[in-house]
Amino acid sequence: MHIVFMTPETWPYARVGGLAEFSHDLPLALARMGHTVDVITLRCREGLELCKDLSRLDFELEIPVSWRTQQAVFYHHKPHERVNVYLIANDHYYERDGLYGNAFGDYEDNAERFIFFSRAALELLIALEKSPDIIHCNDWTTALVPLYLKTLYKEVEIFKNAASLLTIHNVQSQGVFWHYDMPLTGLDWEYFNQDVLEFHGKINFLKAGIFFADFISTVSHRYAREILTPQVARGLEGVILERFSRLSAIINGVDNDTWNPAVDPHIKAQYTADDLKGKKECKKELIREFKLSGEGDHPLMAFVGRLLDRRGLAILLPGLEKIIDMGADLVIMGFGEDHYHTSLAHFQSKQNGRLGLYVGYDMALAHKVMAGADMLIMPSKSEPCGLHQLHAMRYGTAPIVRAVGGLDDTIRDHSSTNPGVGFKFEDYTTNDMLRAVQRALDTYAETNEWQALVGRAMTRSYTWEQAAPRYVELYERARRLGESRQEA
CATH class of the missing domain: 3.40.50.2000 (Glycogen Phosphorylase B;)
Structure with a gap:
């Protein structure tokens, strides 16, 4: 045709x-x-x-x-x-x-x-x-x-x-x-x-x-x-x-030629579901890129997307301090409404290297974030399909998502009795989001369980x-x- x-x-x-x-x-x-x-x-x-x-x-x-x-x-x-x-x-x-x-x-x-x-x-x-x-x-x-x-x-x-x-x-x-x-x-x-x-x-x-x-x-x-x-x-x-x-x-x-950690030229070290050593190197590189204070010892959570209410900023911003208190470091990349740019920059200045911020969108940096982060948070108010959660799974980065639109269709919720590829929450509230974050961090602390989740996510297939x-x-x-x- x-x-x-x-x-x-x-x-x-x-x-x-x-x-x-x-x-x-x-x-x-x-x-x-x-x-x-x-x-x-x-x-x-x-x-x-x-x-x-x-x-x-x-x-x-x-x-x-x-x-x-x-x-x-x-x-x-x-x-x-x-x-x-x-x-x-x-x-x-x-x-x-x-x-x-x-x-x-x-x-x-x-x-x-x-x-x-x-x-x-x-x-x-x-x-x-x-x-x-x-x-x-x-x-x-x-x-x-x-x-x-x-x-x-x-x-x-x-x-x-x-x-x-x-x-x-x-x-x-x-x-x-x-x-x-x-x-x-x-x-x-x-x-x-x-x-x-x-x-x-x-x-x-x-x-x-x-x-x-x-x-x-x-x-x-x-x-x-x-x-x-x-x-x-x-x-x-x-x-x-x-x-x-x-x-x-x-x-x-997802375009397998573009989003593939085994061949990605943008990331520090290539890796596969069978050999994740390269992901650790990518995490260290991302920490350096965003000038975070840690050495990779904390779980690293990322947000990539437009800084808008419908992308969940209204519930994410009030929860950032609690997420850091839970033990996670954060990197945020995106652009959108000016008041979110200002609020995030002010919050970053008080966090002593626990939150990295890039206002804008850079494709090469997006690859580095997907490869280096342990988790990707998408607390969207609405999300017709979403691509970032698909990219994250390809890179062994566990999505934490609100169960709407394509996020609900593509992410199978994980629990110890029902293995999945990410973590979902229903209510558009900071508290419900934080409960999903806590479940993700608890699972991350169980090394074998986390490695199995990462392997399932990387082999989950959504291709053109x-x-x-x-x-x-x-x-x-x-x-x-x-x-x-x-x-x-």
Whole structure:
């Protein structure tokens, strides 16, 4: 098949969250299966250095945005013989500090920025005369594309047989904007109704995508159930329930070439489940990297991720002192809300080398953290799938997670009578989290029991070789639906 993959962030061109890895790993896995994949993404500020080495296409396009047009410039990269990456550039929209927003919040013109992206992606395919079998969209930023395929681009020949899949990575980010942005879409006001775009008097991009996509997927089985509830779906539960027969759940995978402690070039010493000596060296190196005071004698716990309420910072921050009192050292890597940056820096200054902090995200350092830590804590308020817990298990780092979304699906809770691969807790409270931390530390003190847990975690398999064929099945179903629609 010819698959077009539309996403605002793709590693290594831009990364805000796990979508960047998803958008890198899945296309490569599909290519290894023999499919041809065109990834269409954005050129933004953090990718400018890389873009100097990319080839610029020899044409530009004027993209309609309301009554005017905006210029799109395109770059190309070919990371695999069956994968083309096209980057859409427009300095006015994307030459900014952040992809979606900055320290003051989301950009006020995000509706316009991602309408432009969606239409530029479709216009690029027309200019290249590429006729896809499937267009795989991701989250609200590309959720207008399934609607466009059935409206503005309905008569375009190259899209006549194109089917669409929308993957929901985070239903709580919906792309909701005031109704005065409606003309920017290029759509008639007839689509501003409760069945398409209208949402409590505003427009909702994700709602339109759910309604018009041929198929919908999300990234874990529990999350597929959670998005049917108002607490998680925030008003879209009815639309999702209406399209439930077209909804599938596919757990994310891990790229074995990238996340593999046996061959990882980023870590101090390689190791395997059968020989863990290298992990001890990685722990010592991580302690030096974060300037901790210990010599590896304490259990070392890590947090990697965005510093946001939904990632669990609201319950983690009040528990940090207690975790240290329990005997663990901590390393934290991430970025997010400024008040968490400030609070963590202040807390670190009082801990005499017991807590290391890196505000930001560095891929090489993330590998070192996974290899050097004994435990990874993910106290998420919500977590559609999660990738860090999958990476942690590959590196023999036991996850401590809240039992939500993909964390519940992928982590089997451990006890002395029921061996597992990590530690789970249910309630979104500091106390319940600390009880799980204490269970992990108690198990760590039992050397044989801990080594057995580490071995089970490292051999637990979540790979793209397992997940990609599931997406192909969805693509095939969507393509058959498109063909039958044309025959009718």
